[in-house]
Amino acid sequence: MPTSSMGGGAPPAAVSATGLRKSYGDKTVLDGIDLRIPAGSVFALLGPNGAGKTTVVKILSTLITADAGQARVAGHDIAASPDGVRAAIGVTGQFSAVDGLITGEENMLLMADLHHLPRRERRRVAAGLLERFGLAEAAGKPAHSYSGGMKRRLDIAMTLVGDPRVIFLDEPTTGLDPRSRHTMWQIIRELVSGGVTVFLTTQYLEEADELADRIAVLDDGRIAAEGTADELKRLVPGGHVRLRFFDPAGYRSAAGALREAVRDDEALTLRVPSDGSQRELCSLLDWLDAAGVEADELTVHTPDLDDVFFALTGSGAPAGTGRGDRTQENVR
Template sequence: MTSDVSGPAPASSRAGAAAPAIVATGLSKAFGKKVALDGVSLTVPRGSVFALLGPNGSGKTTLVQVLSTLRLPSAGSAEVLGHDLRTAPAEVRAGIGVTGQFSAVDSMLTGLENLLLMAKLYHLARDEGEARARSLLKRFDLSEAWSRPPSTYSGGMRRRLDIAMTLMGDPALIFLDEPTTGLDPRSRQTMWQIVREFVAEGVTVFLTTQYLQEADELADQIALLDHGRVVAHGTPAELKQHAPGAHITLRFATSAGLHAAARSVPGSTPDADAFTLRCPMAADGGAVKRVLDRVPDGLPIEDITVHTPDLDDVFFALSGTTPQTRTEDTARTGDHR
């Protein structure tokens, strides 16, 4: 089965009519009898943030490994920055940066030494490497920690250093594999701002995450991966429109008012203890008015709460899983992310 993710370039794209950063067709990857990717096709416009959502074991990390040439696909093809994964892996690697789930920082070196090591790996001249390293230390607010080993850094500081190391090669495309896992809310917000700055400079970001809010905040396009297949794709707004769960909750002053309204609003669910009525509604602009028009005149409504679907609703509706069932499934089958 081939799952296709495509569409027009988002408004934030600075590439105009330039070729996409990634075009993948029918990518599959198996580990023995375990299928980690099952016919994934996707297109990532340049200068955008593409978020890949999915529970543990869905194939997110495997897809990043394939697209970044760390693993060969079992079937299918892909071009990254215009280069074929199979025939030009060196050219692909020259244009990308990868920050994995686990830090690549060497705790025995200082922050500056970690960056200078990356400069050597990228074959930068000594002066150029040191200048770029110090510029990145300043950009990532690590100037005062340059001479300290990362073992003395906070989690957020280590993650910023990890991404700074990725940027030493000045990549056009950055893979960020669950970059904010384990970070506190303030560090997560800092990381989001860094991603926004990348895109403003024309860099393409391929982001995997389990944080639905993160994808909602950052992504131009989102694909939901489950059991190795893309089960949904689109902008955050488009995905929310197709998720169930939109409803309006009305709170009444009296029990009599509650039950009178319940008789008048089809499909509504009363909560006698809270004097509230949950009313399903369609995901469009006139939905709230249509619900209220069904409430008999003269019934005092004390409060109105509107719930529109969010990416949590999308995630659980389309992946057909809950955190508990996914944890149990991963424990049984192994986690091929």
């Protein structure tokens, strides 16, 4: 989990934006976006497909211009000093910049050339980054022979050639297997521990929960909510304890005693409102004991980022499907 910034005052903003707007014809993609991202942190931008996540990244990285609004990245105004922004950032998107026809080392050297590194520095920087990302042994092989995870690591290594202060990762783990995704998470943590600021867009809610110091949910071109993962989870009601019974008679008896519970007669389950805290669970268990109710299975559901996402983006999701479900069987 991310660590909080310590110190007396707020850290300087690595990225700030006010009133960013962008339209394509009659379609408004961004409708007034405000952001402030402290230096040395991970900021995650969540949203459904078409919400405008990639458009935000393209504007802040100077690939396209905003119709209105202002923004500064690494101390440079994106409109007045785009070259300064480009010199201070790295961008890795869903589609790799890796050239599959040349080797991993040649990809790195090509990037070093583009950054105009001195000739003696090029091989040293390339070799160091290939080693850092576990690609030294494959450095002489054509990049098309790399696995998806290796290509993504090479892509980020290439991004770091210019020693950027801010890195934009636009859905960097899309299509990766779980092992490669966790490897990428560790790389991102190491980058931030070295002082880099990471702007992450993702559709993986677990990824934002694991990595981000702050999260914003983008929906229909607007920021629907912003805060830490815990702050966002507290916005959504719906915590409950799910009691399951194998004996229909026991279920009927419990349903009569727990009149505030939501019944599911077909599944022999009761949902009792609860915030999932230890105090509430102890109280519920004591009450069940006193009432002579014996559930065969107990599941605690606390709102997670799945619930936040569905609530704030107007999508529906069945209750109890998030990662907040924790099951304890035969608890009575």
